[in-house]
Amino acid sequence: METIKNSSSxxxxxxxxxxxxxxxxxxxxxxVLAKSEAxxxxxxxxxxxxxxxxxxxxIGVGIAVAMVGxxxxxxxxxxxxxxxxxxxxxxxxxxxxxxxxxxxGAGWAITGACPGPIYTQIGGGEFYALMTLxxxxxxxxxxxxxKGKLPH
Amino acid sequence: xxxxxxxxxxWWFSGTIIGIIVPLLYLLSGKGFGVSTSFQELGALCCKxxxxxxxxxxxxxxxxWTLVFSAGIILGGWIAVxxxxxxxxxxxxxxxxxxxxxxxxxIGGWLVGFGTRYAxxxxxxxxxxxxxxxxxxxxxxxxxFFVGGVAVTWGLGNLIF
Numbered sequence: 001m002e003t004i005k006n007s008s009s010x011x012x013x014x015x016x017x018x019x020x021x022x023x024x025x026x027x028x029x030x031x032v033l034a035k036s037e038a039x040x041x042x043x044x045x046x047x048x049x050x051x052x053x054x055x056x057x058x059i060g061v062g063i064a065v066a067m068v069g070x071x072x073x074x075x076x077x078x079x080x081x082x083x084x085x086x087x088x089x090x091x092x093x094x095x096x097x098x099x100x101x102x103x104x105g106a107g108w109a110i111t112g113a114c115p116g117p118i119y120t121q122i123g124g125g126e127f128y129a130l131m132t133l134x135x136x137x138x139x140x141x142x143x144x145x146x147k148g149k150l151p152h
Numbered sequence: 153x154x155x156x157x158x159x160x161x162x163w164w165f166s167g168t169i170i171g172i173i174v175p176l177l178y179l180l181s182g183k184g185f186g187v188s189t190s191f192q193e194l195g196a197l198c199c200k201x202x203x204x205x206x207x208x209x210x211x212x213x214x215x216x217w218t219l220v221f222s223a224g225i226i227l228g229g230w231i232a233v234x235x236x237x238x239x240x241x242x243x244x245x246x247x248x249x250x251x252x253x254x255x256x257x258x259i260g261g262w263l264v265g266f267g268t269r270y271a272x273x274x275x276x277x278x279x280x281x282x283x284x285x286x287x288x289x290x291x292x293x294x295x296x297f298f299v300g301g302v303a304v305t306w307g308l309g310n311l312i313f
Contacts, residue, residue, distance in 0.1 A: 012213035014181065021180040022217050023224035029173055030228020034241050036166030039229070041244050048298075048305035057163035058170065059279060065171020066185075066284035073175050080182035089184060091272050091282055093289035100270025101278075101293045105300025107263025110256055112244065114275040115187040115268060118261070119222050123229025126243035131254050135261020140191040142262070143269040144206040150270065 018082060030120045039120040041112025048109050095151040107139075158238040174281050183217055186277030187225070188268035190218035267300070 014022075033039045036058055047055035070088070072078075078086050091097075108114050111132045113121060118136065121129035143150075174185045195203075196210040197219075233241050247253055268274040271293050273282060279297065282290020 012211055014217055018181050019217065019220045022177070022183065022220045023227070025173055025177045025180060026221040026224020027228035027231060028169065028224075030225035030230075031232045031236065032161065032166050032169045032173075032228075033225070034229050034232035035161040035236060036163070036170075037160055037242070038166065040242050041248070042242065045305065048301045054163055058167040059275070061164055061167025062170035062174075062280050063283050065168050066174035066280055067171075067286075069172065069175030070178075070284050073178060078179065080179055082182055084182045086178045086182065088281075088285040088287070090285070090287050091278065091289055091293075093292065094272075096270040097272060097289050097293045098296050100267045100272070101296030102267070102300030102303070103263050104267025104271055104274060105297040105302075106304040107260045107265075107267055108275075108297065109301040109304045110260030111264060113264070115191070115264065116225060116274075116276055118264070119187070119225035120229040120232075121243045123226035124233040124241055124243055125230070128244055128248055128254065128257060131257040132261035132264070135258040135263075136191055136265030136268075137194060138258075139262040139265025139267070140195050140269050143266050144192075144195055144204045147204065147206050 015082075021081070029116060030123055033117050033120040034124050039113060039117035039124070044108065044112040099151070107135075111135075157236055160241075170280065171284075174284055181217065183221075184277070185281040186218075186273055187222065188265075188274040188277060189215060190222045191265050192269060193218045271296075 037043045038055060038058055043052065043055055046052040073086050080086055104114075111118075111129075113129065113132055115136070118129055118132050122133065177183055177185050192207070192210055193212060193215040195207045196212040196215065199207050200212065201208060244253075244257075248257060264274075271278065273290065273293060275294075275297070278290040278293040283294060
């Protein structure tokens with residue numbers, strides 16, 4: 001039993017190469033979030049004030065390109081480098097999608113950062129964003145403890 | 153070319169790269185694009201086999217990649233500022249560099265952490281990866297991200313901005 005447990009927990013980790021590739025894609029994301037100014041509070045504020053199309057265009061083009069890419073991957077039954085078939089894990093609908101969604105939107109408007117830009121800001125030397133990250137972790141812990149009492 | 157890279161990037165270029173990241177991450181690692189699960193991973197790492205089921209029952213080993221991804225994003229922010237720009241990149245306005253600003257970041261950050269975990273995703277996992285995979289709940293989530301953001305911006309505008 002113990003050996004089975006051990007071997008299964010070992011396979012939960014990815015290979016060093018896979019982690020390196022993930023870090024590479026993460027770095028690409030951090031670069032584009034900074035260079036596009038999507039991690040700039042002012043850009044986010046102007047998005048919510050409908051003063052600029054910039055953020056809507058970035059998100060819109062991002063969705064469109066990702067949609068075409070995923071359509072192609074599914075069409076050719078592509079596998080990842082590890083050899084596993086690529087499958088999207090659908091996120092379910094529940095009340096939290098609506099309530100939590102609005103709560104997150106409020107936080108995004110106040111801090112000017114969704115989770116990706118929080119990390120981008122920290123890497124870019126905006127160390128006040130460590131406060132945003134601290135708040136986000138407190139929010140995550142609050143959710144963890146309250147989950148059973150919240151409507152889902 | 154060098155000039156183009158060093159300037160702020162236009163929306164069409166930035167959007168295209170973000171879009172490519174979704175299938176690229178699947179191809180290179182088999183993982184779905186999403187950032188806010190890294191918060192849950194940090195929580196699970198912090199109270200291994202303890203605490204509420206949301207953290208205790210989360211497999212921190214298979215979630216470890218989310219922290220590697222986050223570390224990559226931090227590195228990318230550094231590269232953009234130090235190697236790919238000839239002018240400073242703006243993040244937070246000067247008004248945040250104050251006790252009041254830090255309080256706003258803490259409260260707003262709490263809303264980001266609580267809201268994304270309650271909704272099951274953020275801009276990356278729901279708005280981009282979810283909609284790109286034609287997941288209807290993700291479209292609903294995205295609509296309500298904007299409902300919340302617009303309501304706070306217009307409703308509380310003078311109070312908090």
